[in-house]
Amino acid sequence: xxxxxxxxxxxxxxxxxxxxxxxxxxxxxxxxxxxxxxxxxxxxxxxxxxxxxxxxxxxxxxxxxxxxxxxxxxxxxxxxxxxxxxxxxxxxxxxxxxxxxxxxxxxxxxxxxxxxxxxxxxxxxxxxxxxxxxxxxxxxxxxxxxxxxxxxxxxxxxxxxxxxxxxxxxxxxxxxxxxxxxxxxxxxxxxxxxxxxxxxxxxxxxxxxxxxxxxxxxxxxxxxxxxxxxxxxxxxxxxxxxxxxxxxxxxxxxxxxxxxxxxxxxxxxxxxxxxxxxxxxxxxxxxxxxxxxxxxxxxxxxxxxxxxxxxxxxxxxxxxxxxxxxxxxxxxxxxxxxxxxxxxxxxxxxxxxxxxxxxxxxxxxxxxxxxx
Amino acid sequence: xxxxxxxxxxxxxxxxxxxxxxxxxxxxxxxxxxxxxxxxxxxxxxxxxxxxxxxxxxxxxxxxxxxxxxxxxxxxxxxxxxxxxxxxxxxxxxxxxxxxxxxxxxxxxxxxxxxxxxxxxxxxxxxxxxxxxxxxxxxxxxxxxxxxxxxxxxxxxxxxxxxxxxxxxxxxxxxxxxxxxxxxxxxxxxxxxxxxxxxxxxxxxxxxxxxxxxxxxxxxxxxxxxxxxxxxxxxxxxxxxxxxxxxxxxxxxxxxxxxxxxxxxxxxxxxxxxxxxxxxxxxxxxxxxxxxxxxxxxxxxxxxxxxxxxxxxxxxxxxxxxxxxxxxxxxxxxxxxxxxxxxxxxxxxxxxxxxxxxxxxxxxxxxxxxxx
Numbered sequence: 001x002x003x004x005x006x007x008x009x010x011x012x013x014x015x016x017x018x019x020x021x022x023x024x025x026x027x028x029x030x031x032x033x034x035x036x037x038x039x040x041x042x043x044x045x046x047x048x049x050x051x052x053x054x055x056x057x058x059x060x061x062x063x064x065x066x067x068x069x070x071x072x073x074x075x076x077x078x079x080x081x082x083x084x085x086x087x088x089x090x091x092x093x094x095x096x097x098x099x100x101x102x103x104x105x106x107x108x109x110x111x112x113x114x115x116x117x118x119x120x121x122x123x124x125x126x127x128x129x130x131x132x133x134x135x136x137x138x139x140x141x142x143x144x145x146x147x148x149x150x151x152x153x154x155x156x157x158x159x160x161x162x163x164x165x166x167x168x169x170x171x172x173x174x175x176x177x178x179x180x181x182x183x184x185x186x187x188x189x190x191x192x193x194x195x196x197x198x199x200x201x202x203x204x205x206x207x208x209x210x211x212x213x214x215x216x217x218x219x220x221x222x223x224x225x226x227x228x229x230x231x232x233x234x235x236x237x238x239x240x241x242x243x244x245x246x247x248x249x250x251x252x253x254x255x256x257x258x259x260x261x262x263x264x265x266x267x268x269x270x271x272x273x274x275x276x277x278x279x280x281x282x283x284x285x286x287x288x289x290x291x292x293x294x295x296x297x298x299x300x301x302x303x304x305x306x307x308x309x310x311x312x313x314x315x316x317x318x319x320x321x322x323x324x325x326x327x328x329x330x331x332x333x334x335x336x337x338x339x340x341x342x343x344x345x346x347x348x349x350x351x352x353x354x355x356x357x358x359x360x361x362x363x364x365x366x367x368x369x370x371x372x
Numbered sequence: 373x374x375x376x377x378x379x380x381x382x383x384x385x386x387x388x389x390x391x392x393x394x395x396x397x398x399x400x401x402x403x404x405x406x407x408x409x410x411x412x413x414x415x416x417x418x419x420x421x422x423x424x425x426x427x428x429x430x431x432x433x434x435x436x437x438x439x440x441x442x443x444x445x446x447x448x449x450x451x452x453x454x455x456x457x458x459x460x461x462x463x464x465x466x467x468x469x470x471x472x473x474x475x476x477x478x479x480x481x482x483x484x485x486x487x488x489x490x491x492x493x494x495x496x497x498x499x500x501x502x503x504x505x506x507x508x509x510x511x512x513x514x515x516x517x518x519x520x521x522x523x524x525x526x527x528x529x530x531x532x533x534x535x536x537x538x539x540x541x542x543x544x545x546x547x548x549x550x551x552x553x554x555x556x557x558x559x560x561x562x563x564x565x566x567x568x569x570x571x572x573x574x575x576x577x578x579x580x581x582x583x584x585x586x587x588x589x590x591x592x593x594x595x596x597x598x599x600x601x602x603x604x605x606x607x608x609x610x611x612x613x614x615x616x617x618x619x620x621x622x623x624x625x626x627x628x629x630x631x632x633x634x635x636x637x638x639x640x641x642x643x644x645x646x647x648x649x650x651x652x653x654x655x656x657x658x659x660x661x662x663x664x665x666x667x668x669x670x671x672x673x674x675x676x677x678x679x680x681x682x683x684x685x686x687x688x689x690x691x692x693x694x695x696x697x698x699x700x701x702x703x704x705x706x707x708x709x710x711x712x713x714x715x716x717x718x719x720x721x722x723x724x725x726x727x728x729x730x731x732x733x734x735x736x737x738x739x740x741x742x743x744x
Binding site: 041318320321322323331334335336337338339340341344346348350351352353354355356357359360363364366367368369 | 413690692693694695703706707708709710711712713716718720722723724725726727728729731732735736738739740741
């Protein structure tokens with residue numbers, strides 16, 4: 001029996017089911033981890049980067065959820081699963097609620113145990129909710145200026161995902177030293193290659209040699225996989241998988257919320273999924289893509305990415321500038337006035353203010369009060 | 373009958389009265405006018421400069437009240453009269469209350485009508501409260517680092533005040549162009565001279581010529597007078613005196629508070645007392661003094677006056693500085709972090725932030741939001 005659309009306005013269960021069968025169902029699993037200090041004072045432990053609007057008008061976690069929604073050709077994004085810190089529960093629900101995002105599940109981690117545990121949780125929860133669905137695991141705090149191209153890369157990767165854990169490789173725009181690199185091997189399918197090697201963050205010379213050589217892309221930490229395959233490939237880190245499984249089993253459920261068992265989860269080994277799984281599996285694949293990706297890891301990067309006025313100033317919030325050029329100025333609930341300054345970062349919230357040359361953006365962590 | 377101190381712990385009315393008779397009784401009259409924008413964002417219309425601590429730990433209006441209190445040789449300061457804007461009533465009472473200052477009167481102006489009206493009010497209210505007392509009329513928003521020397525100058529001036537309106541002349545520390553100058557004439561008494569001329573704010577060359585010539589001092593707007601003499605010398609601005617008198621007579625009294633009649637006070641001509649009285653009277657005198665006076669008319673001046681760390685940074689409030697030199701940094705209820713900046717003013721409140729080189733301090737008014 002062939003899938004056909006249900007009659008408009010009717011609840012044509014069978015037809016809907018069969019139409020869905022024709023699609024590749026994907027759970028976006030949004031990792032709202034980290035409490036980065038690199039864009040303090042906007043980002044704080046209470047409200048890290050993903051809960052702020054950096055590029056667009058919505059917070060990054062909302063943008064991430066909206067980016068992976070709806071039906072696109074053969075793929076269908078299900079309502080997302082969010083894995084977040086327990087302390088950010090209310091923020092997640094408030095912000096995603098603002099954007100009308102319905103959650104399949106909200107997994108609340110009592111503490112951060114790194115991305116291997118998160119990937120295992122993603123696979124286990126997705127498997128429980130819909131054994132036939134795939135997982136697209138993505139951080140909540142990245143910018144993607146061409147989301148359609150990323151969805152197209154997901155579509156392409158879907159052709160190999162039954163037997164591969166796919167990582168998306170961002171086409172490098174320069175010899176960046178703050179990302180890991182992926183070296184691609186033979187072609188598996190249109191837009192998907194085997195992985196020859198995962199490379200640690202290189203120094204500048206090595207990064208340049210990668211670009212000169214070609215076939216390298218940035219590891220953006222976005223993964224696409226069949227849950228049962230991911231769980232199998234935890235064979236060298238089975239303790240993490242079983243720890244995650246136990247923390248889930250002993251956790252408390254409340255509607256879509258899953259509160260992991262704190263004592264159990266605290267014992268889970270903290271390891272990046274790249275090390276626990278990706279560098280060991282022989283079933284990795286890379287889908288290189290050029291999607292306007294940025295992780296906005298510093299104020300200077302945000303200035304570079306931002307729209308600017310005629311004087312080169314990237315201004316957001318409430319601000320008055322006089323005789324000032326090439327600054328990033330951001331007033332969050334606070335008015336910022338600047339006179340006669342250039343190449344500065346000026347970020348103000350109601351709690352704290354940061355002033356520095358853009359060139360010192362990597363030193364922010366040294367001046368956060370209460371941190372050593 | 374000779375004055376003698378009252379027995380300790382007794383209420384020896386007659387003796388106290390006679391002891392007081394032996395002293396020159398002076399009402400400090402504190403002018404809490406103005407809503408200067410020169411040290412925005414600290415100073416705002418709601419809370420102008422005099423209600424902030426700039427030099428010491430107390431607000432400037434408290435410092436002013438405490439400066440002119442107690443008994444000093446032959447002079448006795450009575451509880452002050454404060455003349456303030458109606459909208460600042462609560463702030464005046466709260467701050468002076470914090471410092472235990474008791475008020476003789478609080479005259480509330482429905483709107484500012486300049487210093488001639490204020491001087492007339494000062495004379496009229498003082499006369500009403502104690503016909504034998506003198507008036508020391510002083511702005512609430514000046515710093516005086518050697519208050520004892522100022523009190524000594526008041527003592528010296530007391531010898532001529534029955535027949536003179538005395539203005540205190542600040543020994544110039546440089547050819548400042550932002551103050552009026554007073555040229556002194558013949559000596560009247562120790563530390564008191566006639567006034568040859570009041571000079572408008574000069575340009576730099578003229579200011580330098582005043583310093584080269586000698587006998588010039590800055591007009592700090594601090595006046596000392598017998599109320600009845602001041603009222604007589606309003607002969608060329610009698611309308612202002614009578615307007616003030618009518619606004620008082622029609623005003624509302626409530627404890628020490630005198631709420632001037634708004635309709636009447638609105639009609640009073642707005643003129644500085646310097647023009648209305650001082651430039652016309654033949655009974656002006658100047659008491660030159662070197663008392664560490666400053667009106668703190670800009671952020672750069674405050675930096676110059678402030679204690680600094682080894683790097684030349686004048687820091688107040690909560691701040692973290694790294695590789696930064698010769699800045700003024702002030703966090704009011706907000707933490708300020710700065711990296712690698714020099715010669716800047718960084719002032720942050722919970723409402724607004726100002727960043728500029730110290731050399732641009734005169735341009736602050738151009739970047740205050742909501743002002744044209």
